[in-house]
Amino acid sequence: MDIQIQWFPGHMAKAKRQVQDALKLVDVAFELLDARIPVSSSNPMIDQILGQKPRVIILNKSDLADPSITKQWQRALDRPYIKAIAVDTIKGEGLKEVPRVASMLVAEQMAKLAAKGRRPRAIRCMVLGIPNVGKSTFINRLVGRKATKTGDTPGVTKGQQWIRTQGSLELLDTPGILWPKFEDPEVGYKLAVTGAIKEQVFDIYEVSLKLLQWLAEYNPEKLKERYRMNELNPEATKLLWDIGVKRGLLVSGGLVDESKVAQLILKEFREGLLGRYTLDLPPM
Ligand code: GDP
CATH class of the missing domain: 3.40.50.300 (P-loop containing nucleotide triphosphate hydrolases)
Structure with missing residues (x-):
């Protein structure tokens, strides 16, 4: 990233x-x-x-x-x-x-x-x-x-x-x-999802897709509950689209406004509405 x-x-x-x-x-x-x-x-x-x-x-x-x-x-x-x-x-x-x-x-x-x-x-x-x-x-x-x-x-x-x-x-x-270890892409991703770096400097869509993929694996039930879905589409791009439809984040012609959905997901994650998560684990 x-x-x-x-x-x-x-x-x-x-x-x-x-x-x-x-x-x-x-x-x-x-x-x-x-x-x-x-x-x-x-x-x-x-x-x-x-x-x-x-x-x-x-x-x-x-x-x-x-x-x-x-x-x-x-x-x-x-x-x-x-x-x-x-x-x-x-x-x-x-x-x-x-x-x-x-x-x-x-x-x-x-x-x-x-x-x-x-x-x-x-x-x-x-x-x-x-x-x-x-x-x-x-x-x-x-x-x-x-x-x-x-x-x-x-x-x-x-x-x-x-x-x-x-x-x-x-x-x-x-x-x-102090400065973080921004040269490591994985660190960059974590700083981005948690809101440590400004949205202008990373690709919001890519970051929220990666987050969505992780959430769907790690805690699918919470995602289903939050976005009122019975099933989660295994493909992150489609899952993001489904969330857009659920939330009515559409542009003219009935298409989903993907960037709005990406922003929504990041915002809700940062507010703790998708659950409480720790992305860096301590050494065993
Ligand atoms: P600084 O740049 O390190 O001085 O950070 P700020 O004090 O400006 O805080 C950055 C953001 O984090 C602000 O929106 C704060 O409201 C938020 N924040 C700070 N501490 C906490 C906390 O313990 N919990 C939550 N949820 N938000 C916090």
Whole structure:
């Protein structure tokens, strides 16, 4: 599948440098991943960028992912310095865990500082992730109404500020934006179906055909129920056509408006109306 490349080597180097600079100021990184595609929504250089920095992996949009696979992912991602939590930022589910897990990850480090006679201070954090993974929504949610800017801090890029969050963390108000592994066509497909990349840069019809084919194999009953069909045509192009007829998405002459149907399928998939799915599976 063809995806227009919006990140150039220069952009990537700059983004990496910005993130690395900001990381020097923080105790904990919040790496946002899409719970439906924890591999495809990750950055290919993230381990190199973060090293052993304490990291909370936020499996976001978990309302749209298969809950049992999300649990498997949490276990698979667990390391001494990494903990993964499932979050639904829209409903606010799982967010209370964020400050708790962050504190746990830096407890030892903070105790060492205290032993040296340093005064206790808030845990400093930053949010990282690819475009559309939910960074802004997450920051707004975590900050909530009690947001207070903590004033300019030396070392922070101009225009960036620390904000105090509900669980008494200090968060950089600007997230670090990372690039996905867009050169892999399978990754491109998953980013497209989940809405991580703009519709102008991929073939909506091709993507929705591939999705339809997969759904028809993986969970035919759900498709039948949603589109009120007794049987599913085994050919994806015909199945898409049938859905168009069912939904009355026609152009003059009684032909199906295939691009409208393709858009409908993608929209309903992304809203979770076709079920909750995880497209990247954890290693066994
Ligand atoms: P950013 O580009 O990473 O800052 O992403 P945004 O915060 O702008 O979010 C991208 C889209 O994802 C928006 O339409 C959000 O409403 C949606 N979104 C964010 N978090 C969640 C979530 O937990 N569940 C669902 N279903 N949608 C979410």
